[in-house]
Amino acid sequence: MHKLLMLLVTTATLLTAASVWSLSPGEQRIVDRIKAVGSVCLEGEECEGASTAAAAPVASGPRTADEIYSTKCFACHDTGAAGAPKTGDVAGWTARLDDKGMETIIANAINGIGGMPPKGTCGDCSDEEITITVELMIERSK
Ligand code: HEC
Numbered sequence: 001m002h003k004l005l006m007l008l009v010t011t012a013t014l015l016t017a018a019s020v021w022s023l024s025p026g027e028q029r030i031v032d033r034i035k036a037v038g039s040v041c042l043e044g045e046e047c048e049g050a051s052t053a054a055a056a057p058v059a060s061g062p063r064t065a066d067e068i069y070s071t072k073c074f075a076c077h078d079t080g081a082a083g084a085p086k087t088g089d090v091a092g093w094t095a096r097l098d099d100k101g102m103e104t105i106i107a108n109a110i111n112g113i114g115g116m117p118p119k120g121t122c123g124d125c126s127d128e129e130i131t132i133t134v135e136l137m138i139e140r141s142k
Contacts, residue, residue, distance in 0.1 A: 068130075073137070087137045088141055
């Protein structure tokens, strides 16, 4: 029991010492390892060390083609609603590609065609985002 107490006191002293004295790299590594177990990283705070990386908030970077497809396009293109060519319909997409070519198909997706609204209802999608999403749909229809 006394040994455990001593260990706790030593650990606490080490942690305190770390902020007062400068430690050698070897000592610093040990202190970091002890700190990593007990430290809490809150969302929005700068997190130190790899052990806390998992707690980092999710970044809201540019959307992936998959994110756009599965929020904006799937409703029509998974089901064929309104006569939309289904994703995964290899024959249908191959015929479309042979008939019009990739550039026209992408332009039609951006500008709208028939029952397909401009940008497939993704009003805040850039042309580039529509392009990568069309490429993904075609990739999944080969
Ligand atoms: C409201 C239903 C609907 C939504 C949502 C929708 N589409 Fe479509 N899409 C259609 C229909 C209908 C067609 C067939 C138009 C035609 O050939 O007359 C079509 C056709 C297309 C084509 C083929 C164009 C061509 O020239 O043959 C592409 C590419 C396409 N959509 C991409 C997308 C993408 C990317 C999204 C999401 C950002 C999307 N669509 C969302 C209904 C939809």
